[in-house]
Amino acid sequence: MNRWRAFNWLGWSSFALLLLLWELGSRATPKLQLYFPPVSRIFAALIDALSAGSIVQHLLVTLVRFAEGFLLAALLAVLFGVMLGYFRFLHGLLATLIELLRPMPSVAIIPVAILLLGIGDGMIVSVTVYASVWPILVNTIDGVRNIDRTLIDTGRTFGLSRWRILWQIILPGASPYIVTGLRIGLSIALILVTTAEMIAGSKGLGFFILDEERAMNSANMYAGIVVVALLGYGLNRLFLLIETRAMKWRHGMMARQAA
């Protein structure tokens, strides 16, 4: 009953209406069908590609690249973020560099990466790591620097070593910020994987989409876009699911403060 009510009927019906308009509009104007094939044809193309297995392979390639890039970025960014947040000197040393590099659109690094690493998986993963490191890094630094002094002093008066203070107080204390960074980093990683695949891939969903466009198979192209969209949606949902469990205390606390 609750689930029934929680479901956003209005939102989903407006989405369904949009698809219906697309379908009817496309059928009414055959001249435009190269650009906007009917939804039903895109759906059929999707089913074909799925059953033939080709798109599944592209999906898996993209997924692996994404996972490698995102997880490596998360590891590096949290590690360096904690150090930069903790040691004032390191932060002073590198803050300007970070502030200059961070706003640069990360896709601009792709040509450099191709130059240095060629057009293989290594290049695509590296670019993904580079792009998704920034939001995680900056949020981790903020999180660590925002931890109340009293919390650290509590650890010290209980005789905790620096390492245990880091592990038991700083990391959980900064975790709400870190999670925010991870969520942004996840979206960016997916953007970069797809983009890099379009520019220099011979596999992956980005490559598939561009390849089908060049072959004028617009129904297949849209099928690829649908798969990328579903991938993004699924990964975000998975992230939220894990986050809701891991950060239960935080959600409860925020709800309490808002009330």
Place this chain on the structure above:
Amino acid sequence: MSILEVHALSKSYRQAGGDTTLAIGNITCQVEAGEFVSFVGPSGCGKTTLLMTIAGLLAPSSGRVIVNGKEVSGPPANLVLLFQEYNKSLFAWRSVLGNVRFGVEARGAAAPAADAKARKLIALVGLKGFESHYPWELSGGMQQRVAIARALAYEPEVLLMDEPFGSLDALTRLELEDTLLRLWAELKTTILFITHDIEEAIYLSDRIWVLSRRPSQIVQEIRSDFPRPRHQVTTRAEARFMALRNDIYRQIGNQGTP
């Protein structure tokens, strides 16, 4: 040998303009094992700085602090400071049980034993049944009870308390005073307590040191030898209690406004 000795302690701060202000003048005092001693003084007299320095969280500008015969150069292992701001010092990501267990674990106890001991202390501070609650689900008084249980779980020989009941309402405050005295009698911990509430100091302590305004110094030592266990109504109603209160009040009041 006293369990805690403070010798000619002073602490100055460098201010934003570059000037240095002296927060603590020249404090010398000793606390005996098992005693309950309080510092009482006007707000802003550097009480927190004093306690942070004794706890080894701030380095003294001059003078020495000796705990159990060893000079303090960092936070000593057998001493814990309980902060006034329980909402900032409790771990929001740990349950009540998790918070108290932290105190046991910090001592180095193994996990299963830590659990049992934490549960026992939670019951002792009157929070049985709240083990799985998070601190932010509790009232201020209950949160400070968690903080006290966590500190005692560490089994410190000396417990420093920085105005622990300062931000609680009057009734909760009286309740917690009695809880603290009961635990103190049971666990035989040495307590050094800071408050600006004169009556609280008299009610809780064996001895009271009256502090001056900045730079703070001990202007008087007063014994509070009312029989224990003390009682919120009868002890506070004694004529001597009122006389002591007035005496200390005059000591603090005489210093004029800064």
